[in-house]
Amino acid sequence: MSASEGSSGHSADAPAKRKDKAKVSRTSLILWHTHQNDAAAVKKLLEEDQSLVHARDYDNRTPLHVASLHGWIDVAKCLIEYGADVNAQDRWKNTPLADAEGAKKHSMVELLKMYDGVSFGQDGSHSEPKPVLPPLSNKCDWEIDPVELDFTNSHIVGKGSFGEIIRASWRGTPVAVKRILPSLSDDRFVIQDFRHEVNLLVKLRHPNIVQFLGAVTEKKPLMLITEFLRGGDLHQCLKEKGALNPTTAINFALDIARGMAYMHTEPNVIIHRDLKPRNVLLVNSNADHLKVGDFGLSKLIRVQNSHDVYKMTGETGSYRYMAPEVFKHRKYDKKVDVYSFAMILYQMLEGDPPLSNYEPYEAAKCAAEGLRPIFKSKYYTPELRELTEHCWDADMNKRPSFLEILKRLEKIKEKMGTDHHWNIFTS
Incomplete structure (x- = not known):
């Protein structure tokens, strides 16, 4: 191929690339306005380009998924009016109705059922992937009885918004205990994050990774126990x-x-x-x-x-x-x-x-x-x-x-x- 041919091919691709980029930008825009419960802005975008009603994010979620999860009735009606697929499935096979049911948005559930919405998937996926791994088996291998933790000569080595890290002793061995604040021990999201970290740590075995020793998950406060490293950070x-x-x-x-x-x-x-x-x-x-x-x-x-x-x-x-x-x-x-x-x-x-x-x-x-x-x-x-x-x-x-x-x-x-x-x- 000659240089001139290559040049003309490149210039021909440029408008297509610009168009793709504009499409991505408008996709983000309709998802954003939906999230913000801005029915007027959503309608304006759909008047300009009706195909945006089928926009998808990285998790394959449509604007109707977003509206259903949050219970934004006016936005959902607008999307349905412009041809939204009531039974579109995201990456977890959830439909908008599954999201509405999971989030307990009863008015939204009724609206979607009026338009023949059906429920698949996990009953509400939310915008972030769920932890990949299921609950761990053989919990007895790492579940620690809090009675075994000795805090007699303990001291705090770090603090965060969810809890504190304490140097304590377990079966005579110095350990670092990440203890969730008692006031947050019933918080669903804190518990989810805590379990997520346990799910990760229990699988890690490497000389350059802090060693997980166990966790307290069946009693409060929730605690995560790792080896204690004397050299600090x-x-x-x-x-x-x-x-x-x-x-x-x-x-x-x-x-x-x-x-x-x-x-x-x-x-x-x-x-x-x-x-x-x-x-x-x-x-x-x-x-x-x-x-x-x-x-x-x-x-x-x-x-x-x-x-x-x-x-x-x-x-x-x-x-x-x-x-x-x-x-x-x-x-x-x-x-x-x-x-x-x-x-x-x-x-x-x-x-x-x-x-x-x-x-x-x-x-x-x-x-x-x-x-x-x-x-x-x-x-x-x-x-x-x-x-x-x-x-x-x-x-x-x-x-x-x-x-x-x-x-x-x-x-x-x-x-x-x-x-x-x-x-x-x-x-």
Whole structure:
């Protein structure tokens, strides 16, 4: 094919691509206005383009699914008037009626049945996927009797909005206990998140992942028990020591990457979604070994193929280490953890948090707009700098996998042992 032919073909594709992009934008718009219960805006969009009544999101949910879940009668009537499929099924095989029944929207149930709506699926899916795994079998293997936990000499090592982390003792062994606040022990969503974290942790076995020991799920307060790591977290270590020497930084980076490579292995990929120094723990005070912890925001995804991407909750995790696609509420995959890893690697070698002259939210906003931290440390070799830049690439598809990161870090470590340039820093 000649150059002129290739050029004309490309220009012919451009309007089609623009049209596809506009279609995606309008799809988001009708779903958004439906969610906001704005019947007038929904009607205006449908007057302009009636096909939008069949719009689908990443979970195959239509505007009528959204209206039914929330009980927005006027919006639902408008959608039905413009030809909405009353029995459309989402990715969980739920119909709008199943959603209305699950959410106990009785008026909506009556309306949909008037238009021959039928009920399939799980009686209400909501907008996020349900946890992939069913309730765990052999619960007796890990259910802990709270009587066995000794809080005599305990102390709080961390606090969150849902509870606190306490250093306690279990059968004579120091442990970390994540205890849900008693006032939240009956909250349906808190219980769901707690069980989700247990479902994840019980399956994890790796030297660079904090070891799950058991949980209290049958009595209150709910508690999750893991090994206690005496060295504290990487955040505190960096706060006290500043920049790490290159040997330590590379060894730490290898430990994090090994743990993450294990989590990212298909077909059951676990996306951490909140990888940051506070969630990386030092095994002991000698700081010679790291483990990745705190899986409260993690997602277990059963991957159908290696290029699957997901529409998950936007702005999940901590702003300073947050990938641009998460901040922008775009679809994303496991490469969000690779971006966070780059920010941690930068901080270990520089001593300061990434974009430290900005508040966390502003740092995330600037990063989403293309800004990246400036390399100042003399410890950054060309290979390390190139790896970091690849890991925080704005295009998540260009970021390397953790298996590739491990190979590149091993080569950098080998070179450190033979290159005299490094010896002045590591002696």
